[in-house]
Every structure is written in structure tokens, then in C-alpha cells.
Amino acid sequence: MTDAAIQVQGLVKAYHGVRAVDGLDLTIPRGEVFALLGPNGAGKSTTVEILEGFRGRDAGEVSVLGIDPVMATRSWRERVGIMLQSTSPRSFLNAREALTHASRLYSNPRDVEEMLDAVGLTDKAEEKPQELSGGQRRRLDVALALIGRPELVFLDEPTTGFDPEARRQFWRLVESIAADGTTVLLTTHYLDEADHLADRIGIISSGRLVALDTPEGLRRRAAGARVSWREDGELRTQVTPTPTAVLRELLERHSGEVEHLEVVHPSLEDVYLDLIGDTTAEADAATPPHDTHVADEEGVA
Amino acid sequence: MSTVPVTAPSWWSMTADRTVVELKEFLRSREQMIFIFFFPMIFLGLFGAIFNTDDLYGTGVSFGQYFVAGMIASGMLNTGFQSLAISISIDRSEDVLKRIHATPLPPTAYFVGKILQVLVVSVVQVALLLAMGALLFDVALPTNVSTWVTFTWVFVLGLATSVAWGIATSSLLRNGKAASAVLTPIVLVLQFTSGVFFVFTELPTWLQRFAEVFPLKWLAQGMRSVFLPEQFEAAEASGSWQLPMVAIMLAVWLIAGLLISAKTFRWLRVEDR
Numbered sequence: 001m002t003d004a005a006i007q008v009q010g011l012v013k014a015y016h017g018v019r020a021v022d023g024l025d026l027t028i029p030r031g032e033v034f035a036l037l038g039p040n041g042a043g044k045s046t047t048v049e050i051l052e053g054f055r056g057r058d059a060g061e062v063s064v065l066g067i068d069p070v071m072a073t074r075s076w077r078e079r080v081g082i083m084l085q086s087t088s089p090r091s092f093l094n095a096r097e098a099l100t101h102a103s104r105l106y107s108n109p110r111d112v113e114e115m116l117d118a119v120g121l122t123d124k125a126e127e128k129p130q131e132l133s134g135g136q137r138r139r140l141d142v143a144l145a146l147i148g149r150p151e152l153v154f155l156d157e158p159t160t161g162f163d164p165e166a167r168r169q170f171w172r173l174v175e176s177i178a179a180d181g182t183t184v185l186l187t188t189h190y191l192d193e194a195d196h197l198a199d200r201i202g203i204i205s206s207g208r209l210v211a212l213d214t215p216e217g218l219r220r221r222a223a224g225a226r227v228s229w230r231e232d233g234e235l236r237t238q239v240t241p242t243p244t245a246v247l248r249e250l251l252e253r254h255s256g257e258v259e260h261l262e263v264v265h266p267s268l269e270d271v272y273l274d275l276i277g278d279t280t281a282e283a284d285a286a287t288p289p290h291d292t293h294v295a296d297e298e299g300v301a
Numbered sequence: 302m303s304t305v306p307v308t309a310p311s312w313w314s315m316t317a318d319r320t321v322v323e324l325k326e327f328l329r330s331r332e333q334m335i336f337i338f339f340f341p342m343i344f345l346g347l348f349g350a351i352f353n354t355d356d357l358y359g360t361g362v363s364f365g366q367y368f369v370a371g372m373i374a375s376g377m378l379n380t381g382f383q384s385l386a387i388s389i390s391i392d393r394s395e396d397v398l399k400r401i402h403a404t405p406l407p408p409t410a411y412f413v414g415k416i417l418q419v420l421v422v423s424v425v426q427v428a429l430l431l432a433m434g435a436l437l438f439d440v441a442l443p444t445n446v447s448t449w450v451t452f453t454w455v456f457v458l459g460l461a462t463s464v465a466w467g468i469a470t471s472s473l474l475r476n477g478k479a480a481s482a483v484l485t486p487i488v489l490v491l492q493f494t495s496g497v498f499f500v501f502t503e504l505p506t507w508l509q510r511f512a513e514v515f516p517l518k519w520l521a522q523g524m525r526s527v528f529l530p531e532q533f534e535a536a537e538a539s540g541s542w543q544l545p546m547v548a549i550m551l552a553v554w555l556i557a558g559l560l561i562s563a564k565t566f567r568w569l570r571v572e573d574r
Contacts, residue, residue, distance in 0.1 A: 054399065054569060077405040078309070084403070089395035092329035093322065104318050105404050107309045148405070 004063070005030045005152050005183040006051060011060035013046050013207075020046045022207035024060070030151075033174065033184040035198035037191070039276055043207035044187050045085060045156065051185070052082050052154055065152055078106055081150030085157050085187075087137045088129045088144070095132070095140050096125040099147055106148035118173060119143045135166045142173065152183040159193060171196055191268045205276045215268060222266030230259035312410055319406065319414030320421075327384075327418060337384040338426060341376035345369065345433055348498065357500060358536040362529055364500070365438030370528045371497035373430050374459065374521040375488075380423045381463025383488050385415065386470040387480040394477035394570055402568035412468075419464055427456070431528075440528055448527055451544065455523035458551040462516050465558030472565035491517045496525075502538050509538060516554040523547040 006028040013021040021043040028034045038044045049055045050062060053069035053076075062068055067076050091098065096112065103109035116122045119139040121132075129137050138158060145153055155174070159167050167190075174197055178184055188194055194201050195215045203211040203218075211218060225243040229236055229250065240246050243263050250258055327333050349365040357367060392398050401411060434440035443449055474480045492498055494508050495518040501509065512518040525533070526542035534542055 049573075052403065054402070054573070074405045074407060075309075077403065080403075082403040084396060084399065086396050088400070089397060091397075092326040097325075101318060101322050102404065104310055105315060105406050144400075 003030050004028065005032070005065060006034075006185065007061070007063040008047075008051070009061040011047065011050065011062060012058045013043075013050060013055065014058050019207050021050070021057075024204070024207065024209060026202060026209060026212075028183065028185065030183050031178075031181050032199045033178045033186065033197050035194035035201045036185065036187045036204060037189075037194055037201055037272065038204035042204045042276070044204055046207075047204065048154055048156055048185065048187055052080070078148060079151045081145040081148060081153040083141050083145035083153070083155045083158055087134065088141050090130040091128055094126050094128050095121055095143075098129075098140070099143055102144050103147045108149050109147050110149055112147070115143045115147055118146075118176070120169060134161045135163065138162065139166075139170070142170070146177060150182065152185070153177065155184060155186045157187055157189065159188070159190065167193070191272055195268050203272060203275050210275050218271050219266070219268055221271050225266070226264045227262070228264075229261045235260065309405075312407060315406055316410040316413050316417075319410050320417040323414050323418035324421060326388075327422060333384060333388075337379050338422060340379055341372040341426065341430060342433060344498075345372045345430060346437070349437060357533070358502075360530070360533045360536050362533045362536075363438055366434065366440050366529060367500060367525070368497075369430060369434035369438060369440050370524040371492075371495075371521045373427050373528075374495075374517060374524045375492050375497045376426045376430060377423055377456070377459050377520065378463050378488060378491070378517055380426060381419050381460050382467045382470070383484050385419060385464060385467030386474065386484055387477075389415075389468060389471035390474045390480040391477035393471065393567070396570070398568045399570075399573070415468075416464055419460065419467075423456075423460055434528070441530070443527060451523070452527040455520065455527065455547065455551075458548065458555065459516070459520040459523070462520075462551050462555040462558060465555055465562055468566060469558050469561035472562070472567060475571055491515055494518070496521045502536065516551055519543075519547045519550040523551075 004027050006026065008024055008026040011021050011024040011026075012019060020041075024043070024047060036044055036048065046055065050057050051064050051069055053064075053072035056070060062070075065076060065079055067073065069076075088098075093101065096116065099112045099115060103112055103115075113122070116125050119142055121136060121139055121143065124132055124136055127136075129140060132140065138161070142155070142158060145155070159170050162170060171193070174184060174186070178197075184197075186194070186197060198215060200212065200214055201218060202209050211221075213221075224239050224241040227238045227240060227243050227246045227250075238246055247263070250261075327338075345368060348368055352364045352368075354364040356362070357364065389398070431440065431442065435442065443452070470484070471480070474483060491512070494504060494512040495501070495515065496504075496512070497517070501512070501518070501521075504512070522537065522542060523544065525537075526544060526547075534540070537543075
């Protein structure tokens with residue numbers, strides 16, 4: 001037995017001859033919270049759906065909890081929780097009924113009322129999905145993914161459409177399941193989310209991992225700080241590895257206030273944009289049909 | 302961690318649970334209740350009142366009695382075929398099937414749950430139609446065992462064929478929203494040509510030949526053999542109930558439906574595979 005929850009080697013998946021995933025390698029140890037980042041059409045969803053056992057692949061080795069997900073068995077499904085990218089549709093079952101029904105499929109499920117409480121839906125337990133707000137529906141989706149006490153959870157763009165408070169609440173929930181030792185694979189568009197939750201971040205672009213590091217490690221990749229100020233009526237900017245030296249020199253030249261003085265260290269976002277920058281144009285060409293659909297859905301929501 | 306001994310839920314308990322969920326969803330859906338469940342009863346009342354022929358071909362059988370047998374057959378088609386095809390294709394296009402596939406629910410438990418839901422709804426539907434038939438049109442329930450045996454096999458075979466084609470058709474329809482628009486005309490054409498809304502022998506011969514290819518004609522004929530008096534047999538198109546042919550035609554359609562279902566059923570939308 002290995003202690004990796006997910007092991008991927010040389011994963012390839014093509015749509016109509018275009019490779020959406022192009023030789024991806026990835027190992028995620030048990031107990032890790034891993035965030036997969038990347039622009040639309042980079043191969044994020046395709047990769048996750050292959051790992052979830054929904055899609056086949058054209059090449060490569062994949063092992064999830066010791067099993068090839070193409071061969072997903074009932075006992076494997078018991079150990080894996082999945083939150084799809086699409087929000088739960090209208091239903092004739094209310095939140096509590098849906099969770100109760102789901103809980104009876106598992107050997108050792110979480111308590112339905114505790115789960116409702118953990119996602120903040122106790123007051124909405126009698127409501128059907130169509131009577132809930134978008135954020136509340138997503139919380140029901142999370143609850144359904146966690147009710148079976150999975151060892152590994154896939155969260156596919158879980159907080160799209162959340163208000164800031166709901167996002168914070170959701171983060172606390174993910175932190176608590178991670179504290180129980182659950183492995184979490186999260187895909188997201190939000191860098192602050194990945195930064196806050198993930199032990200490691202993988203950045204995917206054009207079907208390949210272009211970076212794999214801790215949030216701190218990624219931030220350290222930034223070339224330097226940006227010092228900007230106003231002088232003689234125009235805005236000046238200097239990118240430098242030694243901002244303090246630049247400041248010292250500035251202060252020597254100016255006796256009074258330095259107008260609009262700003263020292264900015266590159267954010268994770270800058271690093272991210274820098275990493276995907278060269279390949280985005282290519283990635284757009286490789287957009288699989290599924291992601292087009294998702295993009296439409298987001299447009300409506 | 303819990304110290305309670307952990308046992309996986311049994312297939313039976315999951316199937317029973319699934320059946321309860323399916324029944325709840327059916328009962329709570331206004332569309333399903335009106336257009337699938339009550340539809341045959343509404344039409345039985347309506348057509349029985351409009352066409353009040355008392356004596357078809359001098360057999361003493363009224364159109365109302367003829368219509369009861371036809372509506373039982375077509376109710377089975379509504380519940381087994383139309384309702385199932387629409388609900389499964391909507392479930393597929395809204396990712397409900399994908400969600401189910403992501404859980405440990407065995408596929409057989411899912412299908413048996415659907416089948417039991419159809420069976421329960423259909424049994425209640427047939428019972429209500431017969432009660433209406435007895436009250437409004439003096440339909441006499443059979444008193445001998447052999448006729449009830451005929452009813453049982455015609456009912457089981459007819460419902461199985463409807464379900465098999467319901468599942469098969471759900472995979473052939475790519476868009477859940479279009480399912481109802483595509484299927485309703487098909488079912489209507491079959492109802493008009495198979496001896497449900499009109500007496501079969503009143504139809505032009507070429508329409509009779511057309512309807513003979515499809516199972517509803519045979520299902521309705523089988524039901525007439527059960528619920529109409531013996532003397533009506535001579536008034537059938539061939540002068541006989543043709544029960545062996547009923548069995549053969551339904552069985553052929555059942556097998557074809559099962560084969561197509563098994564070949565084409567998918568949990569995911571076409572663009573997701």
C-alpha cells in the first residue's frame with residue numbers, strides 16, 4: 001500500500017484530436033488539501049472527472065485510493081465524496097430528505113442533523129433545492145458529498161457565487177474535515193481560496209501542470225516588489241528585488257512628502273497570471289465541449 | 302471514530318429506499334399526477350360521455366366498456382413508457398443520474414426502484430380504471446381464474462415492455478426538456494390507431510396494418526379479452542383475441558427494448574463522456 005491518495009502519471013485525454021490533458025503527473029498524499037488552479041479550458045475539470053471515475057482517458061496511469069477509477073467499485077464509491085461543478089437541480093425532496101436518503105447508502109454515515117448544522121442549513125432543512133439561494137444549494141451539495149464520511153473529497157469549484165461570509169463559513173467547514181484527516185482535492189478560480197485552504201497548489205495550463213508548490217513557495221517565485229510614486233507630475237514605477245534601497249534613495253532626493261508612494265509585493269495572483277500567461281491562448285483552443293457548457297451556466301448564474 | 306460494527310447497507314434496504322424516493326417524487330410532481338396518473342381516468346370519463354354507443358356490432362358491448370380496456374392498456378403505456386422516458390432523460394440532462402452514479406448505490410437497485418414505482422402506480426391506476434368501468438359502464442370483472450391468469454401475464458408483459466422502452470428511449474433522447482414534446486405525439490398516434498380512442502375495426506385497413514406493428518394494439522386487445530364478454534371475440538378484426546400473437550408481439554418488443562436499453566444506457570450526458 002502506498003500512502004498516496006491520488007497518483008497520476010502521464011495522463012492524456014483528447015477531444016476530437018485536441019489534447020485537453022496532455023501528460024499530467026501528480027501525486028497527492030493522504031490527508032492533504034490540494035488545490036488545482038487554472039483558467040477555463042485548461043483541463044482542470046477533465047482531470048478531476050477522470051479521477052472521479054466519470055470519464056475515461058487515452059493514456060497514463062491513474063490510481064485513486066489504490067484503485068483505477070475506471071474500475072470504480074461500490075466499496076470505492078463509499079470512500080469517495082464528490083461535489084460536482086453543477087449545482088443540484090430542482091427536486092421534490094427537501095434538504096433533510098435528500099441527505100437522509102443519501103446517508104442510508106453508506107456504512108458509517110455522518111449524522112444528518114449534525115451535517116445540516118455544519119453547513120448552516122438547519123433552518124432550511126424543510127426547503128427544496130429550488131427554494132434555496134445559490135449559495136445554500138452549494139452547501140447542500142457539500143453536505144451530500146460529505147455525508148458518507150469519505151476518505152477523499154472532490155470539491156469542484158465549490159464556492160462560485162458565494163458571498164464573502166458564506167465563503168468564510170465554507171472554508172471553516174473544509175478546515176474541519178481536513179483536520180479529521182480527510183484528503184481534499186479542490187478546484188477553484190479564487191486564488192485567495194487556494195491560498196487560504198491548500199497545503200499545496202497545482203497550476204494547470206494547456207493540460208499540463210506548470211507549477212506545483214505550497215502557497216508560500218509560489219509567492220516566493222515572484223521576481224520583486226514594485227515601488228511607485230509621483231514625481232514631476234507623472235507616475236513612476238520601479239520593479240526591484242531591493243525595495244528598501246530604492247526607498248532610501250527616494251527619501252534622500254525628496255525633502256518633503258513623496259507623492260503617491262506605494263510598495264507592493266507581488267500577490268499570488270501576479271505569480272499565477274505570470275505562470276499561465278504564455279499558454280492561455282493555446283488553452284482556449286483546447287476547450288473541451290464540457291467546459292463550454294459550464295461557462296454558459298456561469299453566465300446565467 | 303465510531304466503535305459500532307460497520308456493515309454496508311443491504312441491496313434490499315437500498316432498493317426499498319430508492320422505491321420510496323421514486324414514489325415520493327412521482328406523488329409530489331403535479332405534472333406526473335395529472336398527465337400520467339389521472340390522464341386515463343379523465344379521458345375515460347370524457348370519451349365515455351361523448352361516444353355513447355350502446356351496442357357495438359350487435360354484441361351488447363358499449364363503447365364505454367370497450368374504452369375501459371383500451372384505457373387500461375394506454376395507462377400502462379403512459380406510466381411505464383412515457384413517464385419513465387421523460388423522467389430519466391430529464392434526470393440525465395440535469396446531472397441527477399451522475400450524482401446517483403457517484404454514490405455506492407448499485408445500478409440494479411436504481412432500476413428496480415424505478416420498476417417498483419411504475420408497478421405500484423400502474424396497479425393503483427388499473428384498479429381505479431376498473432372501479433370507474435364498473436360504476437359508469439357496467440364492466441363486469443372476470444369471475445374465473447383462467448381469465449385472471451390471462452390478465453396477469455398481459456399486464457406483466459405489457460408493463461415490462463413499456464418500462465424497457467421507457468429506459469431505451471430515455472437514452473435516445475438527447476435533451477430532457479424536449480422529451481415530453483417528442484413523446485406525447487408518438488403516444489397519441491399509437492392511442493388513436495391501436496383501438497384505444499376508436500374501435501380498432503372502424504379504422505381504415507392501412508392504419509390497422511400500421512398499428513399492428515406496435516405493441517399497444519396487442520396490449521389493448523389482450524385487455525379486451527379479459528374485460529369484454531366472450532361474444533365480442535367474433536367482432537375483433539381477425540375474429541379472435543389472438544392471445545398467442547399478443548404474447549409473441551409483446552415479447553419481441555420487450556426483448557428489443559431490453560437490448561437497446563442495455564446497449565445505450567448512460568449515467569452521463571452525451572457531452573460529458
